[in-house]
Amino acid sequence: MRYLPLTSDDRQAMLAKIGVRHIDDLFKDVPKADLNPEINLPKRQSEMAVERQLSTLAAKNTSAGSVPFFVGAGAYKHHVPATVDHMIQRGEFLTAYTPYQPEIAQGTLQYLFEFQTLVAQLTGMDVANASMYDGSTATAEAVMMARRVTRKKRAVIAGSVHAHYRAVVETTTQFTDDNIVCQAPNPADAGAELQAALDAIDDTTSCVVVQNPGINGSVLDLGPVAEAAHAHKALLIVVVTEVMSLGLIKSPGEMGADIVVGEGQSIGNGLNFGGPYLGLFATNQKYVRQMPGRLCGKTVDAEGEQGFVLTLSTREQHIRREKATSNICTNSGLCSLAFTVHMSLLGEKGLRQLARVNHKRACDLRDALTAAGFEVLNSSFFNEITVRLSKGATDVVETLAADGVLAGVPMERLYPGQGFDDHLILAATETVTDEDIAVLVSKLTEAVQ
Amino acid sequence: MTKFTEDHEWIDGDGDVVTVGITDYAQNALGDVVFVELPEVGGTFSKGDEVAVVESVKAASEVYAPLDGEIVEINDALEGEPGLVNSSPTEGGWFFKIKLNNTSDLDGLMDKAAYDAHVAGLD
Amino acid sequence: MSMNTQGRPTAPVAGSVADGTSEMTPVFESFSGHRGLRLFEPLIFELGSTETTGVDVDEAGDFEMSIGDLERTAEIGCPGLPEPDAVRHFTRLSRRNYGIDMGVFPLGSCTMKHNPRLNEKMARLPGFADIHPLQPTSSVQGALELMDQLSHWICSLTGMPAVALSPKAGAHGELCGVMAIRAALEARGDAREVVLCPESAHGTNPATAAFCGYKVKSIPAKGNGRVDLDALIEALDDTVAAVMITNPNTCGLFETEVKDISDAVHKAGAFFYCDGANFNAIMGKARPGDLGVDAMHLNLHKTFSTPHGGGGPGSGPVVFSDALKDFAPLPYVTMSEGERALHEWSDEKGQSLGRLTAFHGQMGMYVRALSYMLSHGVDGIRQAAEDAVLNANYVLASLQDIMSASYGGPCMHEALFDDAFLKDTGVTTLDFAKAMIDEGYHPMTMYFPLVVHGAMLIEPTETESKYNMDQFIRSMRGLAETAVAGETARFEGAPYFAPWKRLDETQAARQPVLRYSPPEPDQK
Incomplete structure (x- = not known):
């Protein structure tokens, strides 16, 4: 077996050194009846054979880059520069462990420090952690953190928050006495949707969770919600599922957010069928000790040289055990490296340009759809809009998929049985061409006839 | 006169308001203190309640209320300079002042000699 | 003959720092801040500028935006690097890391095995x-x-x-x-x-x-x-x-x-x-x-x-x-x-x-x-488990006469030692672990599990050859013998050969600096 270096002679010599005759003498603590069970699975295969088998499976999928592609709703198709993937495949990054030995992990630690700074800058907050699993688990962690900070239990989840994120918050808190108030989405009137969240805040509220851009794509000023939340000593948690939007739209920090969580996949990371992704978590300095997850901090070594270490770890499970702020251990290290490399290439200038291109593409899409007589529900958006069709969106999407166009996400898939079966969410990033838009609009027109 | 608990807190004062901190033995065992989480002024605690947390780089330890009472003052200096707990555990590194419900509770605590004997028995 | 006039000495000059006949540590600092292959590398925030970008993005041109009145106008502060500089930045950073690709990574409980490409x-x-x-x-x-x-x-x-x-x-x-x-x-x-x-x-x-x-x-x-x-x-x-x-x-x-x-x-x-x-x-x-x-x-x-x-x-x-x-x-x-x-x-x-x-x-x-x-198949998977257990027991058998094994064997895929053998030497488990860095290894898991004192948990995994195991064991025996003999110099300040010396975790926790901030304008 190509990954196993020991030879038969080695094994014999080592067993002799240990003082046993047979390898199973080392497994003597396993109940005899249960040792070496018959397992009906295939035998070892060559690299070429494995590659052939997996390539066959891969070929059964329609990849985003091979068709006109408008699918978003929490994961976005962006161009990732070749440099990013090359860098994250360097063995010193790829095969490193969590940097608990800082003397031989300054590479990881320095990019984490850079990553934390970038996330703080983008979100407009003081500090960010070294990442979470994904945007949804970061959101759940934020709700629990708000409870620790405010010592209140009622969380208001606005209708703009992604259905799956809501579900993760509900799952995660189901065995606590938290009271999670989930509001219905209102894609036809995003302003009313936001007002409903604002109206639901009361003195028992720990936090109000709002997504911007919302699940239907709308972009709103969250200032009034921040004011209302703070008036009731509640925190404003802002969810950002499309981090690219922060290159064009006022940051949540500027709008008064207390915690910003998000999905960082759009920068540096591929679609990967939903994972691994990159949970972002940022907050203000005064809440730092209530934050979940790893933090990297600056310090000096014994010779006074600047260096970095994981810090404030008394919040974490390996020290605090059952009193930890979270049970999280592993995070999304390599995905945060991809993010950092991509951001280092983009810089503020590239990010702003790219964000504008995204918005322009979505404007083009909106214009083309409107011209063809479709009803676009958004008055504001970044790179994603919601359209009301004259028939069920699920069937329309299937028809277009069979015809080589991946048209978007039917809202019905995210909110089954809630009256949105004719709603379709479409994203247009920099990867979408004029021709893609023309093909989409013409096929959509055909499909709704 | 100063009294002590088995959990390495010292309690100093004569009236109904006493000052509480951790002992030199405790700060030494904890290592470099990096953060102290103090209670809010006005909070009421019963003996044995978790009232503060003292953290070193690799450990977090709870400080328990030595007696029943209400917190009347906390040592704000520890926020900016937690190292005071190490450099001056019994003076600048005090934690909080607590107004006792019952001053006679003090009688149940150890005096210096008893505490020293207690510590000697630990090693 | 044709003369190469570019000829120059290629053996070390006697008495220089390079051939070991004089003090190895140079008494000078380089003008660049680099030390040969140990390259100094600042943060991207110190290297790049918000006006630079390393990607070619089309201009969107002028168009009517639909983002309400919410355009981000204030500076974000994220620096950009030209692509060559970005490649160099992250390549330099990578060289400060230890990974499985570089050597034995015996981190107990973490199973740091080879990652097939x-x-x-x-x-x-x-x-x-x-x-x-x-x-x-x-x-x-x-x-x-x-x-x-x-x-x-x-x-x-x-x-x-x-x-x-x-x-x-x-x-x-x-x-x-x-x-x-x-x-x-x-x-x-x-x-x-x-x-x-x-x-x-x-x-x-x-x-x-x-x-x-x-x-x-x-x-x-x-x-x-x-x-x-x-x-x-x-x-x-x-x-x-x-x-x-x-x-x-x-x-x-x-x-x-x-x-x-x-x-x-x-x-x-x-x-x-x-x-x-x-x-x-x-x-x-x-x-x-x-x-x-x-x-x-x-x-x-x-x-x-x-x-x-x-x-x-x-x-x-x-x-x-x-x-x-x-x-x-x-x-x-x-x-x-x-x-x-x-x-x-x-x-x-x-x-x-x-x-x-x-x-x-x-x-x-x-x-x-x-x-x-699929690569291993069920037969290869069983073999992998056996080799993992074999390697761990080989470590246990090869070190237990000099280090204190916490429990009798056989062990499974990792061998647990405690610090009893270091008693009265002044060397701690932490010192021992840091000295392993000087030997070119990632330290084993230390101070875990909590049930033994000064735990050292060694998990070699199945992807180490006997040669690698023997080298590793030789280092570990050398360190243990040195410590027990009371020669503690190599432990006290370890690691000596790592690119960074021990880092001040107390300072990091007392005054947390968790992000870059630009220097104040009035400072140098």
Whole structure:
């Protein structure tokens, strides 16, 4: 077996050194009846054979880059520069462990420090952690953190928050006495949707969770919600599922957010069928000790040289055990490296340009759809809009998929049985061409006839 | 006169308001203190309640209320300079002042000699 | 003859710092801040500028925006680097790291085995890497089939009837498992309050139990490093929801009484959660399903060779017994009429504990893990477990005369030592670990598990050759002999040869600096 270096002679010599005759003498603590069970699975295969088998499976999928592609709703198709993937495949990054030995992990630690700074800058907050699993688990962690900070239990989840994120918050808190108030989405009137969240805040509220851009794509000023939340000593948690939007739209920090969580996949990371992704978590300095997850901090070594270490770890499970702020251990290290490399290439200038291109593409899409007589529900958006069709969106999407166009996400898939079966969410990033838009609009027109 | 608990807190004062901190033995065992989480002024605690947390780089330890009472003052200096707990555990590194419900509770605590004997028995 | 007039001496000049005949440490600093291949590298914020970009992005031109009145006008502050500088920046940073690719990484409990590059190549096939989680399922049948195949391998290897793939890492898997247990208990109207964890448990175990609203009670270990069965039985009453046990345990030992443990747990109406972090020792050799386990997470980034990536991403699928499988989280793959679909929402009868992550889990890791499984086959997997156990016992046998082994052998895939052999030397476990860095190794796990003093937990894994093992053992013996002989100089300030000396963690924690801030304008 190509990954196993020991030879038969080695094994014999080592067993002799240990003082046993047979390898199973080392497994003597396993109940005899249960040792070496018959397992009906295939035998070892060559690299070429494995590659052939997996390539066959891969070929059964329609990849985003091979068709006109408008699918978003929490994961976005962006161009990732070749440099990013090359860098994250360097063995010193790829095969490193969590940097608990800082003397031989300054590479990881320095990019984490850079990553934390970038996330703080983008979100407009003081500090960010070294990442979470994904945007949804970061959101759940934020709700629990708000409870620790405010010592209140009622969380208001606005209708703009992604259905799956809501579900993760509900799952995660189901065995606590938290009271999670989930509001219905209102894609036809995003302003009313936001007002409903604002109206639901009361003195028992720990936090109000709002997504911007919302699940239907709308972009709103969250200032009034921040004011209302703070008036009731509640925190404003802002969810950002499309981090690219922060290159064009006022940051949540500027709008008064207390915690910003998000999905960082759009920068540096591929679609990967939903994972691994990159949970972002940022907050203000005064809440730092209530934050979940790893933090990297600056310090000096014994010779006074600047260096970095994981810090404030008394919040974490390996020290605090059952009193930890979270049970999280592993995070999304390599995905945060991809993010950092991509951001280092983009810089503020590239990010702003790219964000504008995204918005322009979505404007083009909106214009083309409107011209063809479709009803676009958004008055504001970044790179994603919601359209009301004259028939069920699920069937329309299937028809277009069979015809080589991946048209978007039917809202019905995210909110089954809630009256949105004719709603379709479409994203247009920099990867979408004029021709893609023309093909989409013409096929959509055909499909709704 | 100063009294002590088995959990390495010292309690100093004569009236109904006493000052509480951790002992030199405790700060030494904890290592470099990096953060102290103090209670809010006005909070009421019963003996044995978790009232503060003292953290070193690799450990977090709870400080328990030595007696029943209400917190009347906390040592704000520890926020900016937690190292005071190490450099001056019994003076600048005090934690909080607590107004006792019952001053006679003090009688149940150890005096210096008893505490020293207690510590000697630990090693 | 033709003369090369560029000739110059190529042997070291006697008496220079380079040939070792004089002081090795130069007395000068370079003008650049670099030290040969040890290249100084500032932060991107000190290198780049907000006016620079390393990508060519089209200009959007002038157009009427539809973002309300919410354009971001204030400077963000993110610097850009030209592509060559960006490549250089991250390449320089990478060289400050130790990874499995560089040498033995004997970090106990973490299974730092070789990460095959075939896995990386497979995960990057556009049919896996470039598909969206919300594409119509008709367009991702191959991805769903891969999830099914991986599930089949996992269930077959563990002897369990069901698996939930979606948890994002080991701790997330634990959460999933304990939530399923609580959901199952609540479904039968049985409110219980307590979860029992051994003293030697990973910190995530009690943290997870507390997260699910349980009180955590500790159960002691016996002198032989195993769970004290009598104490466990004593603690098992009708308030106990579950027992969380790692097997092989964190001392690197197989719980010999595991079946008595599971019988006792089930008799008390509780569930047996097994932390599968150490599954590498028994894969193909023994199945948790045969041992009475109700739920167990696997760490694909440990056992099945997906990269640790400097702290993730991981992947923590959870296997379930029949008693728990109806409570598995969403989503899961279903099959009807030859087409696979995703079950994404609970129906009315559904008992699922709910959704744990935005999408379907770590697809990128599924591909890598399946690539590993297919490559090894069931025979290679069994061989891998045997070699992992063999290497660990070889370490134990080769060091136990000079270092203090905490328990008698045989061990499983990792060997546990404590600091008894360092008593009165002044050398601590930390010093010893840092001296290993000077030897060119990543330190073993230290101060864990908590049940022995100054723990040193060594897990070589199966992907080390005998040559590598012998080299490693020679270093460890050398260090142990030196320490015991009282020659402590090489330990006191270790590491000496690492690019950084010991870092001040106290300062980092007392005055946390968690992000870059530009220098104040009035400062230099």
